[in-house]
Amino acid sequence: MRADAQLNHERLLAAAAATFARDGADASLKDIAKEAGVGIGTLYRRFPTREMLVEATYRNETSRLGEAAPELLEKLDPMPALRTWMDQFVAYIATKHGMAESLKAVLDDDRRLESRQLLADALGVLLRAGIEAGALRDDVPAEDVLMGLGGITLIADGDRALAGRLSELLVAGLRN
Template sequence: MRADAQQNHERLLEAAARAFARDASEASLKDIAKDAGVGIGTLYRRFPTREMLVEATYRNETTKLADAATELLEKLEPVQALRTWMDQFVDYVATKHGMADSLKAVLDGAGDLRMDSRKLLSDAIAVLLQAGITKGALRNDVTAEDVMMGLGGITLIAGDDRALAGRLSDLLVAGLRS
């Protein structure tokens, strides 16, 4: 892909994530293109259907969140990296909720996408946990799946209440400390 086409692609995915988080199923493809600084034709050349844009946005957001684990550990102590990653997870889920209707159709037809995403995120949590265990800051008897289930519960309970999600994430981290 040419450099400018790659930049357009990335800008479209970032604009789509913002639009889906903000406007949910009401997100306008025309507004997404405008926000990305491209014409609607460019959007449709890259993503001929709304579902293709939703799937690509979902994959991109999942990959970014998974990659963030290592990036955070380069800058922060493991416990702080984990807690910061949890905030990013809450943001990720908000974007995913905004794509819920379209995403359901995509995921129903691609069970492997759901499993790939779950594995990517579980692996990211495992990296964060292992760093904390190695430093002696986190318990060694909790699995990445346990943490993922806890985060899933937090996002279900907190909904759009970021303050509540933050307090519950703090409690989860407190329970993970050694």
């Protein structure tokens, strides 16, 4: 892909994630194109259907969150890295929630399980770093913490402040 086409692709995915999180799966494609700074024709050339855009956005957001764990550990100590990742997870779920109905149509069970494993692996990297630093206990699997985070996002229902407080409680339970 040419550099300008790649940039447009990335801007479209970022704009789609923000717009779906804000407006839901029925968000205006024109609004997404406008937010990305491209014409609607560019959006349709890259993503001929709404479902293709939803799936690409989901895949991109999942990959970004999975890749964030080691990147955060390069910049932050394990505990702030873990909390930052948890906040990013809450934002990810908000985007996913905005696309929920469309995702049901485009994602099969294998893809959902693959995404869950990618996120559990990323969280595992952060938990291991916290364990090695002596800050976290070593008897809680990443999958359990991920399920706890998922529950927090359901309870918080878009209230980022509440999600942050509940995430702090989850981290307190993980401390050594």
